[in-house]
Amino acid sequence: MDRIPILRMGRFLLVTIQIDLYDRLATNLESDLVQMVNKTGARGVLIDISALSIVDSFMGRILGNIGSMSKIMDAETVVVGMQPAVAITLIELGLELKGVHTALNVEKGMELLQEKIGADDLDDPDEDSAE
Amino acid sequence: MKADLSKLLQRKKKQILESWIQHQLVDETLREDLMSNEELREQSEELVNALLKSLSDKVFADADAPELEPVYEILAGISISRARQGFSPKETGLYVFSLKNALQEVLDEEAKDDPQFLYDSIKRINKLMDNLGVLTFETYIKGREEVILRQTDEITEISTPVIRVWDGILALPIIGTLDSARTQVVMENLLQEIVNTGSTIAILDISGVPAVDSLVAQHLIKTVSATRLMGAECIISGIRPEIAQTVVHLGIDLSNIVTKASLASALKYAFGLMKLDVKRIQKDIKS
Numbered sequence: 393m394d395r396i397p398i399l400r401m402g403r404f405l406l407v408t409i410q411i412d413l414y415d416r417l418a419t420n421l422e423s424d425l426v427q428m429v430n431k432t433g434a435r436g437v438l439i440d441i442s443a444l445s446i447v448d449s450f451m452g453r454i455l456g457n458i459g460s461m462s463k464i465m466d467a468e469t470v471v472v473g474m475q476p477a478v479a480i481t482l483i484e485l486g487l488e489l490k491g492v493h494t495a496l497n498v499e500k501g502m503e504l505l506q507e508k509i510g511a512d513d514l515d516d517p518d519e520d521s522a523e
Numbered sequence: 524m525k526a527d528l529s530k531l532l533q534r535k536k537k538q539i540l541e542s543w544i545q546h547q548l549v550d551e552t553l554r555e556d557l558m559s560n561e562e563l564r565e566q567s568e569e570l571v572n573a574l575l576k577s578l579s580d581k582v583f584a585d586a587d588a589p590e591l592e593p594v595y596e597i598l599a600g601i602s603i604s605r606a607r608q609g610f611s612p613k614e615t616g617l618y619v620f621s622l623k624n625a626l627q628e629v630l631d632e633e634a635k636d637d638p639q640f641l642y643d644s645i646k647r648i649n650k651l652m653d654n655l656g657v658l659t660f661e662t663y664i665k666g667r668e669e670v671i672l673r674q675t676d677e678i679t680e681i682s683t684p685v686i687r688v689w690d691g692i693l694a695l696p697i698i699g700t701l702d703s704a705r706t707q708v709v710m711e712n713l714l715q716e717i718v719n720t721g722s723t724i725a726i727l728d729i730s731g732v733p734a735v736d737s738l739v740a741q742h743l744i745k746t747v748s749a750t751r752l753m754g755a756e757c758i759i760s761g762i763r764p765e766i767a768q769t770v771v772h773l774g775i776d777l778s779n780i781v782t783k784a785s786l787a788s789a790l791k792y793a794f795g796l797m798k799l800d801v802k803r804i805q806k807d808i809k810s
Contacts, residue, residue, distance in 0.1 A: 472754060476714030479752040480707075483745050494754035496721055501754070 442473025606666030
């Protein structure tokens with residue numbers, strides 16, 4: 393069974409999609425990712441889709457779902473490296489991926505996550521005392 | 524005596540051609556600036572050859588006869604090339620119709636003594652030549668339309684420049700009406716440029732857009748959303764008072780889009796996002 397690897401990087405999870413996603417793979421990714429967020433207590437999820445050249449409404453919805461699910465589990469989602477054609481397709485399909493942050497590349501995505509989580513940590517006294 | 528019209532005309536080919544060329548040369552619509560006389564003669568000869576070769580009783584009766592295909596092809600070629608060279612419709616039309624005159628002249632001479640035959644022949648020739656004339660016009664207009672389409676493409680290409688105003692900031696001034704086709708080009712150019720330059724902020728300046736209706740607003744919102752998906756921020760600038768009025772009257776919600784009055788203030792806002800500051804250099808006052 394094909395699976396997309398989910399890497400843990402400190403408080404973040406890193407997913408790079410290197411092949412074209414088919415529906416089964418996408419639903420697997422969705423459930424695996426939510427499980428991982430729960431298990432590791434990750435605060436951020438970064439999905440790199442720079443190699444993804446084809447997207448359909450199902451894929452768009454899965455991305456949106458991952459964002460919303462992570463959100464209610466207190467993790468921010470950043471999708472990075474979207475190709476112009478993919479962006480145009482998603483907009484034409486009416487999927488704006490609300491609840492998902494976007495960045496141009498992995499580096500900028502990481503910065504964005506640090507910023508978001510960093511700000512949260514300051515507000516959270518429990519985390520501060522733990523560190 | 525029942526003379527064969529096609530045979531007769533074929534026999535008189537040289538005379539017809541000469542007479543036709545003569546007609547064209549004396550006509551005041553002759554455009555020597557666009558086409559040399561040799562070229563004109565070559566073109567005319569090709570057409571007359573093809574036409575006379577295909578002539579038969581069947582052709583006179585049926586305008587769609589397959590024998591006429593080569594003639595139509597040549598005529599279409601001539602007509603399209605003329606449209607591109609800038610001949611006027613009148614000049615192109617007269618070119619074909621002067622062939623009719625030439626044919627009639629030859630017939631006049633040949634069938635002087637047989638009014639019935641002359642009448643029949645002229646009628647048939649008229650019908651055939653009218654067909655050719657209509658075809659000429661159709662292809663001429665097609666040629667013109669091609670020219671217009673090409674120009675439209677060029678204008679769209681020219682009119683959507685993406686400018687890099689700062690490291691990481693792109694500006695895209697839009698001038699003229701936005702329609703779906705143009706929005707598509709604008710969007711593609713902008714997104715591609717964002718990828719190429721790795722910019723995080725794009726400023727869409729619409730001070731050159733004459734009017735915004737719900738459709739244009741829809742297109743703008745789409746562009747902004749697509750930019751966001753790519754991970755860049757999009758600012759719309761240059762919203763004039765009239766546009767602000769129409770947008771609000773139409774009930775279009777632009778509240779989740781950053782809008783600025785001028786390109787300058789959009790740039791200032793962009794600097795703010797990138798944590799940059801523009802300062803006047805203080806002159807060192809020597810103690």
